[in-house]
Amino acid sequence: MAKKAKTAITPTRTEDYTEWYQQVVRASDLAERSPVRGCMVIRPWGYALWENIVRELDDMFKATGVKNAYFPLFIPLSFLEKEAEHVEGFAKECAVVTHHRLEKGPEGGLVPAGSLNEPLVVRPTSETIIGDSFSKWVSSYRDLPLLINQWANVVRWEMRTRIFLRTSEFLWQEGHTVHATDKDAIERTRLMLDVYAKLAEEYLAIPVIKGTKTPSERFPGALDTLCIEAMMQDRKALQAGTSHFLGQNFAKASDIKFHSAEGTEEYAWTTSWGASTRLIGGLIMTHGDDDGIILPPRVASSHVVIMPIAKKPEDRSKVMEYTETLAKELREKYYHHRRIQVEIDDRDVGGRGWDWIKKGIPVRVEIGPRDIADNSVFIGTRDKEYKDRSSLKRDQFVAEITNILDEIQDTLFQRALTFREKNTIIINDNKQFYEFFTPQNQDKPEIHGGFSLSPWCGSEECESKIKEDLSVTIRCIPFDNEAEKGNCICCGKPDSKQVIFAKAY
RNA sequence: CGGGGCGUGGCGCAGCCUGGCAGCGCGUCUGCUUUGGGAGCAGAAAGUCGGAGGUUCAAAUCCUCUCGCCCCGACCA
Numbered sequence: 003m004a005k006k007a008k009t010a011i012t013p014t015r016t017e018d019y020t021e022w023y024q025q026v027v028r029a030s031d032l033a034e035r036s037p038v039r040g041c042m043v044i045r046p047w048g049y050a051l052w053e054n055i056v057r058e059l060d061d062m063f064k065a066t067g068v069k070n071a072y073f074p075l076f077i078p079l080s081f082l083e084k085e086a087e088h089v090e091g092f093a094k095e096c097a098v099v100t101h102h103r104l105e106k107g108p109e110g111g112l113v114p115a116g117s118l119n120e121p122l123v124v125r126p127t128s129e130t131i132i133g134d135s136f137s138k139w140v141s142s143y144r145d146l147p148l149l150i151n152q153w154a155n156v157v158r159w160e161m162r163t164r165i166f167l168r169t170s171e172f173l174w175q176e177g178h179t180v181h182a183t184d185k186d187a188i189e190r191t192r193l194m195l196d197v198y199a200k201l202a203e204e205y206l207a208i209p210v211i212k213g214t215k216t217p218s219e220r221f222p223g224a225l226d227t228l229c230i231e232a233m234m235q236d237r238k239a240l241q242a243g244t245s246h247f248l249g250q251n252f253a254k255a256s257d258i259k260f261h262s263a264e265g266t267e268e269y270a271w272t273t274s275w276g277a278s279t280r281l282i283g284g285l286i287m288t289h290g291d292d293d294g295i296i297l298p299p300r301v302a303s304s305h306v307v308i309m310p311i312a313k314k315p316e317d318r319s320k321v322m323e324y325t326e327t328l329a330k331e332l333r334e335k336y337y338h339h340r341r342i343q344v345e346i347d348d349r350d351v352g353g354r355g356w357d358w359i360k361k362g363i364p365v366r367v368e369i370g371p372r373d374i375a376d377n378s379v380f381i382g383t384r385d386k387e388y389k390d391r392s393s394l395k396r397d398q399f400v401a402e403i404t405n406i407l408d409e410i411q412d413t414l415f416q417r418a419l420t421f422r423e424k425n426t427i428i429i430n431d432n433k434q435f436y437e438f439f440t441p442q443n444q445d446k447p448e449i450h451g452g453f454s455l456s457p458w459c460g461s462e463e464c465e466s467k468i469k470e471d472l473s474v475t476i477r478c479i480p481f482d483n484e485a486e487k488g489n490c491i492c493c494g495k496p497d498s499k500q501v502i503f504a505k506a507y
Numbered sequence: 508c509g510g511g512g513c514g515u516g517g518c519g520c521a522g523c524c525u526g527g528c529a530g531c532g533c534g535u536c537u538g539c540u541u542u543g544g545g546a547g548c549a550g551a552a553a554g555u556c557g558g559a560g561g562u563u564c565a566a567a568u569c570c571u572c573u574c575g576c577c578c579c580g581a582c583c584a
Contacts, residue, residue, distance in 0.1 A: 008545075012519075020578075028518075039575075094582075127584095161508065161582060168583070221584095229584095241584065280584050313542045353534095353545045370543055380543080388545085473580090507584090 009292035010360050019236045019449060026286055027165050029360045030295040040163035040170030047361055048282065050303035052173065054340070055281060056153065058205050058301065059175065062197045068149040068177060073132050075155075076122035081130040084255035088129065091222025095159040097124040097170075124157040129223070129248070129274055132178045133256025140180055140270060142261050147190070148180040166283030167240075167507055174278035180258060180270045184249070187271035188226075191247040194275040195228040198243030206281060207298040207415040208232045208288045209422055210242055211453075211502060213478025218462060221274075225249035231477045231502065233422040234287035237452040239477045239504040242284050245275035283507075288418050294360035296384050298414050299407035304343040306332060306403070307358045311370035313350070322348065324374050328367070328396065337404050359384065364410050365403075366391075381406075385413045425452030435491050439472040439505070451505060453477070457488035457498035464492035468503065477502045 011029060015022045027033055032048030035041075044052065060070070076099060083089055099122040101114035125131070132150070140148060153175045163169050177194060181187040195212055202208045210230035220227040224246040231239045253259070253269040262268050289296040299305060308329055312321035329344045336342065345363070347354050358366055368380040368391075379399050382391035383406065394402075429435045438454055441447035451474075458464060458476060468491075469475050483500040490498040 010545080024577085025518090035576080037575095091583090156584095158583070162578095172584075174584075244584070276584070278584050309544090311543060313544095351544095356545050359545090368543075372543070 010294055010356055011292050014292040015235060015290075016449065022292075023283075023287060023290075024165065026290050026295055026360075030286075031361055032282065032286075032295065033165055035165065038170075040160060042165050042169050042171075044173075044279070047303050051282060051285075051297065051301060052279060054301040054303070055201070055205070056175075057340075059197070059201055059277065060151075060153070062201065063151050063175075063177065066149070066193060066197065067147075068151045068179075070152060071150050072152050072154070073128050073135065075125055077125050077128070077131045079121045079123055081134060082123055084130055084133075085223045085251055087251075088223040088255075092126045092158070096126055097157045097159055098122070099124065125154070126156055126158045127274075127276070128152065128154070128156075128176055129178065129252050130256065132176075133252050133258060133272075136178070136180055136270075136272075137257045137259075140258055140260050143182045143263055146180055146182045146260060146270065147186060149177075149190075150179065151175055151177040164283070164507075166286070167280055169279075172279045174276050177273070177275045179273045180253070181272070182260065182262065182268070182270065184247075184271045187249075187273050188247050191226065191228055191245045191273045191275070194273070195230065195243070195245040198245070198275070198277055199230050201277070202230055202232065202242050202281075202284075203415065205298065205300045206285050206288075207300075207411055207418060208242065208284055209415065209419040211478060211480050211482075213480040213502065215244075215478060216465060216476045216501075218465060219476065221246045223248060223251050224274075225251070229478055231504075232284055232288060233418075233425060233453060233504075234284070234507070235290070235421065236287070236449050237425050237504075239453065239502070239506045240280070240284045240287065241477070241506070242281055243275070243277040246273060248272045248274060289362075289414050293356075293388070295362035296414065297362040297364060299364045299411050300338050302343075302362070302364050304345050304363055305337060305407060306342065306365040306367060307345040307347055307363050308367045308369060309347050309354060309358075311368055314371075317371045320374060321369060321371065325369055328369070328379070328400070331400050332403060335400075335403060337407050342403065355382075355388075359388065364407060367399075383410055385410045385417075422453070427452065427454060429454045429456045429491065430488050432491055432494075435503075436472065439474050439503075454491075454503040455480075455483065455500055456491040456503055457486075458501045458503075459490035459493055459495040459498040461490075461493070461495075464490055467492055473505055474503050475506055477504050477506060 011022060011025050013021055031045050033042045033044045036043045101117050103116035104112040105115040107113040155171055155173050157171050160168050160170055179190050199210050199212050202210045210232045212230055215227040215229055226247040228245045229241050230243045232242050234240055250269040250271060252272050258270045259267050260270055286295050308325050310321045310325045312318040325346060329346055332342045332344050355366060362384055364384050366382045373379055378393050378395050380391060380393050429438060435456060439451045441450050465476055479501045486500040487497050489496050
């Protein structure tokens with residue numbers, strides 16, 4: 003029997019994927035559970051990652067003319083009631099504020115007092131309260147389009163939470179736009195989806211499939227929901243961003259009207275679109291390995307760690323000086339309009355390299371007296387095996403650092419893309435479909451299945467039958483395969499369009 | 508919210524059945540050794556055994572209640 007390789011994370015992905023995920027989150031110092039049920043503390047290493055995602059997204063939004071604003075955390079209950087489907091969609095998971103004061107209770111402690119006339123809902127999303135502002139901001143076609151985004155926290159009282167993937171409170175951005183025509187609104191919906199896809203693929207190195215949600219998976223109140231779907235390493239799908247065409251539903255609910263060029267009064271057309279801290283969960287499950295997370299350089303919390311090796315006291319000042327100078331030079335360089343961020347870890351402990359591997363830093367540099375004598379550095383990159391390290395001339399390393407980072411970025415994307423392609427199959431046969439999504443061992447289901455590209459007739463009956471039988475849902479109707487037709491995988495009806503079926507987070 | 512599992516130093520766990528000084532591995536700290544690496548030796552700190560109540564001379568262990576976490580289902584970014 004081969005000796006099992008030692009991994010920094012126990013268990014490994016194949017042993018227990020969900021437990022692996024939790025251990026990675028902990029070991030990488032990204033986040034931890036909070037004393038508040040279903041909530042998380044995002045630690046500095048995780049928050050830096052989020053800040054980088056925010057910076058890139060925000061920049062891309064602004065490039066399309068979007069402006070940032072901020073709306074209240076509290077939404078009057080009556081606002082949420084305005085759009086029928088919307089209420090129904092969110093009512094079950096709302097935190098409600100009913101009091102505005104605390105008083106000493108009869109048995110000590112504090113009890114809520116001063117009940118509110120109208121309860122306030124902690125925003126699960128802000129369509130209604132933003133709509134209220136928009137109704138005042140919009141009066142003429144000259145005010146349109148109105149392109150607004152807010153970075154905020156929202157609360158959805160989830161039954162079951164998973165750190166980053168589904169927490170009761172999470173950070174996100176929600177964009178809200180108003181347009182004079184349905185065509186403009188639909189275009190905007192698609193444009194923002196493209197922004198999310200660009201962020202996912204070019205920055206997070208997560209390949210995504212762009213498509214449309216089926217009516218049953220739509221945002222409550224939307225006419226159309228577009229999404230990007232990614233495959234995690236357990237072959238399940240993760241929705242990584244959504245963009246909604248809201249038609250005139252919310253304009254009618256919030257009374258967003260404008261005078262057209264023709265002099266008539268019209269209801270406006272609106273969109274909303276969002277991406278959240280869930281992206282970090284997607285990042286972990288796309289790139290992580292049995293030694294921890296792997297951060298794509300373009301959003302990495304930090305790019306390089308330098309670990310000086312100076313066990314003899316007389317070497318120390320020389321090694322530290324070499325280290326500091328190298329760090330300074332690297333920090334003066336830019337990688338994707340961000341200054342290269344360098345950590346120096348001079349702790350004199352064995353195993354410090356593993357701390358950084360678990361945290362997923364792209365480049366590790368070791369510097370000892372021998373490297374200095376040779377005017378070189380000893381580097382390892384996170385996309386390669388631990389043992390796969392090599393010596394490089396110092397000046398060459400400094401000159402090449404952005405290329406090294408780009409190479410890691412490419413490797414991560416290509417690896418994820420290959421994985422997805424390998425696990426995406428075209429299935430036209432019902433029996434094969436059921437086999438694909440049925441685990442061999444029902445008691446302890448192994449990692450199985452993947453994405454199946456199969457025809458679907460469009461009926462909700464077939465969609466829900468498959469969901470009931472296999473816990474498999476239609477993740478999206480991909481834009482790319484619109485021409486392809488076949489016999490519905492469930493009922494056999496001809497001329498059905500190709501959709502992506504998968505188990506989902 | 509239904510079914511199942513689990514709460515014991517920072518992390519992972521044993522001990523519980525059969526009540527009798529709270530343990531192990533990793534990590535942390537100190538010292539020595541080692542000196543191109545997930546180190547070795549010695550020592551140390553760190554726990555009201557999730558919480559409350561009960562049974563008992565005695566409770567991590569038995570009983571009742573409660574809170575939290577994890578898995579499966581329903582719901583969802």
